[in-house]
Amino acid sequence: MPGDAQYLVLEHGADSRRLRVRGQWILKNYQPIEREIAAEQRRESAHPASAGTLAFDELDLDGLEAIDTAGAAQLTRCVGALRLQELVKADSGLPAERSALLLAVAGAQPGQAESPARPPAWRELLGRIGMSMESTWKLIVALLGFIGLTLVAFVRTLFQPRHWRVTSIAAQVEQAGLNAVPIVALLTFMVGAVIAFLGATVLADFGATIYTVTLVGFSFLREFAVLLTAILIAGRTASAYTAQLGSMKANEEIDAIRMMGLSPVDLLVLPRIIALLIALPALTFVGMVSGILGGMLVCAVSLDISPSMFLTIFQRDIEIRHFFLGMAKAPIFAYLIAVIGCIEGFKVRGSAQSVGQHTTSAVVQSIFVVILIDALAALFYMEMGW
Amino acid sequence: MVSSMPPTPIVQVRGLVNRFGTHTVHDNLDLDIYKKEILGVVGGSGTGKSVLLRSIVGLQPPAAGRIHIFGEDLLALPPERRVHIERRFGVMFQSGALFSSLTVIENVAVPLMEQAGLNRAQAEELARTKVGLVGLPASAGDLYPSSLSGGMVKRAALARALALDPDILFLDEPTAGLDPIGAGAFDQLIMTLRDALGLTVFLVTHDLDTLYASCDRVAVLSQKRVLAADTLERVAAIDDAWIREYFHGPRGRAANRAAEINRSKS
Numbered sequence: 001m002p003g004d005a006q007y008l009v010l011e012h013g014a015d016s017r018r019l020r021v022r023g024q025w026i027l028k029n030y031q032p033i034e035r036e037i038a039a040e041q042r043r044e045s046a047h048p049a050s051a052g053t054l055a056f057d058e059l060d061l062d063g064l065e066a067i068d069t070a071g072a073a074q075l076t077r078c079v080g081a082l083r084l085q086e087l088v089k090a091d092s093g094l095p096a097e098r099s100a101l102l103l104a105v106a107g108a109q110p111g112q113a114e115s116p117a118r119p120p121a122w123r124e125l126l127g128r129i130g131m132s133m134e135s136t137w138k139l140i141v142a143l144l145g146f147i148g149l150t151l152v153a154f155v156r157t158l159f160q161p162r163h164w165r166v167t168s169i170a171a172q173v174e175q176a177g178l179n180a181v182p183i184v185a186l187l188t189f190m191v192g193a194v195i196a197f198l199g200a201t202v203l204a205d206f207g208a209t210i211y212t213v214t215l216v217g218f219s220f221l222r223e224f225a226v227l228l229t230a231i232l233i234a235g236r237t238a239s240a241y242t243a244q245l246g247s248m249k250a251n252e253e254i255d256a257i258r259m260m261g262l263s264p265v266d267l268l269v270l271p272r273i274i275a276l277l278i279a280l281p282a283l284t285f286v287g288m289v290s291g292i293l294g295g296m297l298v299c300a301v302s303l304d305i306s307p308s309m310f311l312t313i314f315q316r317d318i319e320i321r322h323f324f325l326g327m328a329k330a331p332i333f334a335y336l337i338a339v340i341g342c343i344e345g346f347k348v349r350g351s352a353q354s355v356g357q358h359t360t361s362a363v364v365q366s367i368f369v370v371i372l373i374d375a376l377a378a379l380f381y382m383e384m385g386w
Numbered sequence: 387m388v389s390s391m392p393p394t395p396i397v398q399v400r401g402l403v404n405r406f407g408t409h410t411v412h413d414n415l416d417l418d419i420y421k422k423e424i425l426g427v428v429g430g431s432g433t434g435k436s437v438l439l440r441s442i443v444g445l446q447p448p449a450a451g452r453i454h455i456f457g458e459d460l461l462a463l464p465p466e467r468r469v470h471i472e473r474r475f476g477v478m479f480q481s482g483a484l485f486s487s488l489t490v491i492e493n494v495a496v497p498l499m500e501q502a503g504l505n506r507a508q509a510e511e512l513a514r515t516k517v518g519l520v521g522l523p524a525s526a527g528d529l530y531p532s533s534l535s536g537g538m539v540k541r542a543a544l545a546r547a548l549a550l551d552p553d554i555l556f557l558d559e560p561t562a563g564l565d566p567i568g569a570g571a572f573d574q575l576i577m578t579l580r581d582a583l584g585l586t587v588f589l590v591t592h593d594l595d596t597l598y599a600s601c602d603r604v605a606v607l608s609q610k611r612v613l614a615a616d617t618l619e620r621v622a623a624i625d626d627a628w629i630r631e632y633f634h635g636p637r638g639r640a641a642n643r644a645a646e647i648n649r650s651k652s
Binding site: 026027028031034068070073076077096097098100101104105349350351352353354 | 486498502508515517518521550551575578579
């Protein structure tokens with residue numbers, strides 16, 4: 001018999017084994033009690049008992065000073081839930097509240113739910129690949145379905161001016177468009193300056209620095225203004241749309257809208273799409289002007305091309321079609337960004353974490369789609385000789 | 387129960403004033419909570435029941451007044467002592483306030499790991515017991531709060547509040563949104579735990595059945611203070627318009643009858 005056992009003693013009598021439980025079985029003493037149970041179980045391993053419980057004939061709870069739910073759970077584990085219930089019911093000397101606690105905890109003991117063995121790593125890998133393929137496919141189908149849904153809603157409300165939500169659209173245009181002007185202008189201005197520097201450095205070797213003007217104009221009208229703006233808006237507005245709709249969804253507001261016989265698509269999605277269809281082309285124009293101004297500044301400062309000369313060359317060398325080719329992409333980007341932002345918002349389920357996940361997903365998807373469409377458009381324009 | 391109460395309250399609220407802007411919720415409110423009692427706090431909507439709970443646990447700093455818990459002024463204590471006292475609280479918020487990114491088991495295991503120093507396996511095993519104790523099926527333990535029903539959220543929240551075996555349990559409308567059977571089991575559970583663990587329970591409720599079935603004393607919040615805090619019979623006998631309406635209205639009478647039937651059975 002070890003002298004340091006404070007909480008649990010198994011006494012071997014002549015023909016019976018007596019389990020004495022004593023001391024304070026409370027959460028503060030969880031670890032020492034756990035150690036004594038483990039020690040007792042090791043000593044018992046010669047006599048195999050069932051599933052970690054100790055083998056004994058009598059339970060003595062007289063020395064028990066205090067017990068809480070944590071201690072009761074430990075006692076249940078080393079005695080066994082059914083056994084403990086029987087013993088407690090039979091023990092008339094036990095105070096009523098203590099037996100009530102032991103019975104409640106013993107009754108609450110979960111069944112031994114064995115977690116299934118993990119499959120081998122290669123199967124898990126294949127499974128994950130399959131699952132991600134399937135979810136990508138579902139994503140595409142859902143996106144196409146949602147695009148169709150919004151188009152139908154758009155056409156339906158087009159002929160019902162009563163259902164045009166002008167206030168909502170104006171508010172969204174302000175948030176997504178007007179408020180984004182400073183950041184779009186600043187960013188494209190800096191990129192315009194960088195492009196001009198690059199052009200100046202490379203073209204100087206050929207004595208062709210004058211073509212920096214063409215480079216800046218060409219790249220900004222066709223590609224950079226719309227691409228940079230779209231990426232910025234994807235980060236700024238797609239995430240905002242997802243978070244707005246997602247928190248509404250988590251709050252059951254969307255269900256409430258549906259229950260009023262209103263369509264969440266008409267009420268929430270269309271104004272956002274239309275707002276972005278207005279805002280993104282406008283911002284793209286801001287981006288073009290500001291990027292070209294950035295190029296103009298660098299030309300004036302480091303290449304001695306005066307702004308008036310810059311504009312003369314610009315007017316002479318660059319055709320108006322480049323402006324239209326760049327601008328044509330803006331509404332497409334706007335539509336896709338808005339749709340992705342909204343559909344991700346609708347996918348939110350319940351928790352705050354879900355809102356975060358879908359916001360991230362909306363930004364990643366919309367930036368991916370913007371760059372993909374831009375690359376396809378570049379190929380198409382090239383093949384068409386535009 | 388009343389006669390055996392120890393004379394010193396473990397929570398003592400004196401002259402509590404709470405204001406939101408110009409709106410005064412509590413004005414010179416006094417309240418005592420005694421050891422091992424279940425105190426039901428009732429009052430109309432907007433009388434500041436939840437605000438009182440938040441004031442006592444220290445989430446809502448009062449505009450004036452003192453709150454002594456276990457004989458110490460919580461707000462005047464240095465942070466490290468304060469944490470020590472707060473560990474003896476179990477709070478169940480009105481909407482559950484479960485951490486939405488953790489499963490039910492993890493929700494209950496968090497305080498066990500952070501405060502009681504258990505390792506993850508021990509904490510989760512103990513958490514499973516607590517989850518079973520509040521009457522949730524074992525399969526619910528691995529679910530996230532977003533996939534639980536309203537009643538299951540309440541139970542999971544109670545399991546978390548009980549995780550550290552607190553001395554005082556603060557419950558904000560624990561039975562609201564539960565079916566009558568579930569609510570009855572909840573009342574029973576609270577009483578079992580009170581008897582077994584010597585818990586003190588501060589219970590904000592609208593549920594008359596809970597009040598009749600489990601509360602030792604009832605505190606009525608009205609006119610920005612505690613109108614009365616006494617046994618149910620004595621409070622119900624007070625001559626006040628709201629109290630009459632509340633306890634002697636059709637629902638109050640029905641709950642009283644149900645409680646009497648239960649008493650005569652047992």
